[in-house]
Amino acid sequence: MENTGKFQIEAMDLENAGNVSSFIKKTLINKGIAKNIIKRVSIAVYEAEINVVIHSYGGWCTYMIDDDKIRVVFEDTGPGIEDIEQAIQPGFSTANTQAIYYGFGAGMGLMNIKNASDTFNLTSSPKGTILDIVINFN
Ligand SMILES: Nc1ncnc2c1ncn2[C@@H]1O[C@H](COP(=O)(O)OP(=O)(O)O)[C@@H](O)[C@H]1O
Numbered sequence: 329m330e331n332t333g334k335f336q337i338e339a340m341d342l343e344n345a346g347n348v349s350s351f352i353k354k355t356l357i358n359k360g361i362a363k364n365i366i367k368r369v370s371i372a373v374y375e376a377e378i379n380v381v382i383h384s385y386g387g388w389c390t391y392m393i394d395d396d397k398i399r400v401v402f403e404d405t406g407p408g409i410e411d412i413e414q415a416i417q418p419g420f421s422t423a424n425t426q427a428i429y430y431g432f433g434a435g436m437g438l439m440n441i442k443n444a445s446d447t448f449n450l451t452s453s454p455k456g457t458i459l460d461i462v463i464n465f466n
């Protein structure tokens with residue numbers, strides 16, 4: 329089982345949205361990581377993956393697992409988040425009608441990612457957004 333990997337995430341590819349988080353979840357199950365930890369990782373990684381799909385021009389997810397934690401970094405190529413504080417507020421969303429049709433856009437994603445993570449770093453410019461999260465295994 330690999331301890332690191334990198335995946336491309338395509339903009340508005342709703343058919344494959346969720347594949348990265350499923351893969352990481354399976355990897356952690358195979359490693360015997362505790363269920364409550366896997367649940368937090370799954371929530372955070374799923375929400376972050378969906379955000380790259382529905383809000384960005386596309387990007388990548390890199391994960392790194394070691395003995396006591398997982399770090400997951402999402403980077404995309406824009407258009408960025410104008411006001412990060414506002415974006416994290418529960419209920420704030422700029423999701424388009426197609427994303428809403430597919431059930432996304434509740435505006436809870438970033439707050440849920442932040443709450444599920446032990447370390448949460450979000451930086452953004454018009455050139456892209458970087459979300460860097462760590463979840464400890466104990
Ligand atoms: N990768 C991203 N690129 C650009 N904007 C983003 C990205 N991730 C989040 N956002 C912005 O932050 C807002 C809040 O995100 P989130 O809390 O996940 O809610 P939702 O995805 O339901 O809109 C989004 O509506 C969007 O405006």
Ligand SMILES: [Mg+2]
Nearest residue numbers: 375379437438
């Ligand atoms: Mg979201």
